Amino acid sequence: MINPEQELRLSVRAQLMPASPIRRLVPYAEQAKARGIKVYHLNIGQPDIETPVQIINGYRQIDIKVLEYGHSAGLKSYIRTLVDYYHRAGIAVEEGNILVTTGGSEAIAFALQAVCDPGDEVLVPEPFYTNYLGFAIMAGVKIVPITTFRTSGFALPGKDEIVRLITPRTRAILFSNPGNPTGAVYTEPEMMLLKELALEYNLFLIGDEVYREFVYEEVKPVSVLSLQGVEDRTVMVDSISKRYSACGARIGCVVSRNRDFMTAMLKFGQARLCPPTIDQLAAQEAAKIPPAYFEQVRNEYRRRRDVLCAELAKIPGVEFTTPRGAFYLIAGLPVDDAERFAIFMLERFHVNNETVMVAPGNGFYATPGLGRNEVRIAYVLECEALVRAVAILKAGLAAYQQGG
Amino acid sequence: MINPEQELRLSVRAQLMPASPIRRLVPYAEQAKARGIKVYHLNIGQPDIETPVQIINGYRQIDIKVLEYGHSAGLKSYIRTLVDYYHRAGIAVEEGNILVTTGGSEAIAFALQAVCDPGDEVLVPEPFYTNYLGFAIMAGVKIVPITTFRTSGFALPGKDEIVRLITPRTRAILFSNPGNPTGAVYTEPEMMLLKELALEYNLFLIGDEVYREFVYEEVKPVSVLSLQGVEDRTVMVDSISKRYSACGARIGCVVSRNRDFMTAMLKFGQARLCPPTIDQLAAQEAAKIPPAYFEQVRNEYRRRRDVLCAELAKIPGVEFTTPRGAFYLIAGLPVDDAERFAIFMLERFHVNNETVMVAPGNGFYATPGLGRNEVRIAYVLECEALVRAVAILKAGLAAYQQGG
Numbered sequence A, B: 001m002i003n004p005e006q007e008l009r010l011s012v013r014a015q016l017m018p019a020s021p022i023r024r025l026v027p028y029a030e031q032a033k034a035r036g037i038k039v040y041h042l043n044i045g046q047p048d049i050e051t052p053v054q055i056i057n058g059y060r061q062i063d064i065k066v067l068e069y070g071h072s073a074g075l076k077s078y079i080r081t082l083v084d085y086y087h088r089a090g091i092a093v094e095e096g097n098i099l100v101t102t103g104g105s106e107a108i109a110f111a112l113q114a115v116c117d118p119g120d121e122v123l124v125p126e127p128f129y130t131n132y133l134g135f136a137i138m139a140g141v142k143i144v145p146i147t148t149f150r151t152s153g154f155a156l157p158g159k160d161e162i163v164r165l166i167t168p169r170t171r172a173i174l175f176s177n178p179g180n181p182t183g184a185v186y187t188e189p190e191m192m193l194l195k196e197l198a199l200e201y202n203l204f205l206i207g208d209e210v211y212r213e214f215v216y217e218e219v220k221p222v223s224v225l226s227l228q229g230v231e232d233r234t235v236m237v238d239s240i241s242k243r244y245s246a247c248g249a250r251i252g253c254v255v256s257r258n259r260d261f262m263t264a265m266l267k268f269g270q271a272r273l274c275p276p277t278i279d280q281l282a283a284q285e286a287a288k289i290p291p292a293y294f295e296q297v298r299n300e301y302r303r304r305r306d307v308l309c310a311e312l313a314k315i316p317g318v319e320f321t322t323p324r325g326a327f328y329l330i331a332g333l334p335v336d337d338a339e340r341f342a343i344f345m346l347e348r349f350h351v352n353n354e355t356v357m358v359a360p361g362n363g364f365y366a367t368p369g370l371g372r373n374e375v376r377i378a379y380v381l382e383c384e385a386l387v388r389a390v391a392i393l394k395a396g397l398a399a400y401q402q403g404g
Helices: A011-018 A026-034 A055-060 A074-087 A102-114 A131-139 A159-163 A186-202 A259-271 A277-288 A290-310 A338-347 A383-401 B012-014 B026-032 B053-060 B076-088 B105-113 B131-138 B158-163 B188-201 B260-272 B277-288 B292-312 B337-345 B383-401
Strands: A038-040 A098-102 A123-125 A142-147 A170-176 A204-208 A235-238 A251-256 A328-332 A356-357 A376-377 B036-039 B098-102 B121-126 B141-145 B170-176 B204-208 B234-239 B250-255 B329-331 B354-357 B376-378
Touching: A011 A131, A011 B012, A011 B260, A026 A038, A026 B354, A038 A383, A038 B076, A055 A376, A055 B053, A074 A098, A074 A277, A098 A102, A098 A259, A098 B131, A098 B329, A102 A170, A102 A204, A102 A235, A102 A251, A102 B376, A142 B260, A159 A186, A170 A186, A186 A338, A204 B170, A204 B376, A251 A259, A251 B053, A259 A338, A259 B012, A259 B131, A259 B234, A290 A328, A290 A383, A290 B234, A338 A376, A338 A383, A338 B260, A376 B121, B012 B131, B026 B036, B026 B260, B026 B337, B053 B277, B076 B098, B076 B158, B076 B277, B098 B105, B098 B141, B105 B131, B105 B170, B105 B234, B105 B250, B131 B141, B141 B170, B158 B188, B170 B188, B170 B383, B250 B260, B250 B277, B260 B354, B292 B383, B337 B354, B337 B376, B354 B383
Parallel strands: A038 A356, A123 A142, A123 A170, A170 A204, A204 A235, B036 B354, B121 B141, B121 B170, B170 B204, B204 B234
Antiparallel strands: A098 A251, A235 A251, A328 A376, B098 B250, B234 B250, B329 B376
């Protein structure tokens, strides 16, 4: 007897869930590697910078008998180091404003769920970090894109353009700053615009600031938590993944001065018990890293950015604006379909058994059709490797244009 | 100008989200400790058994330069050890059937989201692991309880009783086996009943089997993945937290032979990038733990269970059935409101500066009113400490009954 009223099927959200544009081509890369091809990974923001030895030693030096659950909000000793870190960054927060999460990913998921119910809407400047869409779908939330353009450095549009996207179901504006995948760093007037919108339309501002240290011009990114008069509606998402080249630690946090919001964070946090214990103990060793570390890393990424831009500029038909922060660049390619081209590079192209993997741009947009000729390039390789990778890209483009 | 159509507020799900019954009394415990009181934690399933040195050494011996993201499905080397582990446990699965998760928690969250959309329903035998409710609320899913009773050892009711709970929105049956908080181990006929229901009503069976090794009678728990003919609708949730006393590692997994389901798992997994890398490397060292380890641990917990039951039996008015698995026991107490009593124990009672923390039973039921005079006791302390803790509980009950 089969129940006439239903069939065995997965949820609609499972079906809608996009495969990561950063990772969905991984099987092609694996096949290329199996054929002996070396793949330059420009697709994923996995820095090659060494994780500071202080953090590695944090793992090596653990001295415990029982690997226990920690507090759902995170280990107090680690949170204290975060308070210090934020104070040094000019962001005055207290221990109670912070909940440690399993990566910035969990911080985004928790924040979305705390301010949105299924059917609610969140404004997100596009192109955006693609996993925002994944978490939105999992939460039943609709992402409404605020389209920004390569040609204007992915600056926010004027107020009117944003206002007309607001509906009674709009609950928040979610954005990364410095921007992934755009490399944009919002100016003071742009941040003031976001504040104005949050005040006038009772929206939460969720700022993903995991690239805070990666800014290459004479601008300091304005933290969403530095905005005055909107303390009840600002939320910051953060992570040590990029800051300390420690992506695999999965240690992030969510920070807000809104007490009710933080109470919700704690309840969500209790459901999953705690973030990983040893990784927090290792992360708290970051307090011992000298400030010069960021200067060195920033200089290294600036060099890479400059090399990448110089090399890309040599390829006919490739278009981009120089990113000011993070370590990504959106490039328009002289192809119809950048995803097809990315697969071509992995499946059919190589130079001396080397090829390049890029992330197709379409996955970073919610508006259908946008980003189709774009790719995101992460400059997370050494300059020499970047030069080589761009040369391969150039050769690949030429081969592709001649019909592969 | 205030948008007339909406106010600044948190989501309904954030407001509905329950505080963990296991953890919500933590502030009372912290205050007690601040007053110099030693608290015996019977509230939380945090074993005091030492984490095997093989796993601890897994952390100590890491030898990497860059703490990278791993594969979204988990590290291949770790998954291989899981395949071996399951084969030894009589569960034949392949690498592609497994996705490593950040704790069993994430496995539950992912499984619920993959089979349910907002408004869908999941049957769960109650009392149940309280965080099922949290994850259901976060996912917009309704938990429909199948009530089971202490007096019948929390056995499943007959088929008719379950069938009348099924609606067109019922998508799955979620259960833990061995049971948290009940200590019940489902019999072969009970598992066959679940299989029958899954077949007839096209439901997924999600079996949370994190206590597989903790069974104290001559029964072997039947894995949901061992059921024949329902391979397309069975999902297993697992974790190393209890198995290896490694709760803080946050390493679990979700296992299914349904390919579409596993594709959805991977897409969810890609959204959060990867489970923690070093913790997986440490967890894979568990392959080196000799099989005798489980025998020792099982014997220890069996002793504790027997001591706990013997001591509890001495308290007038305390009622329970001897649990057959896991390391929890639901006890009915001679009080009106076990939560009030639990707070009393932390706030106002002590014997020679020692007191006891238990988890109020009401949080483990979805049906209002049930579990009100019950508590969950985790027997995760050494026998001597258990004897002492139950003596304090007994004295506390007497004091409470005399009006505190």
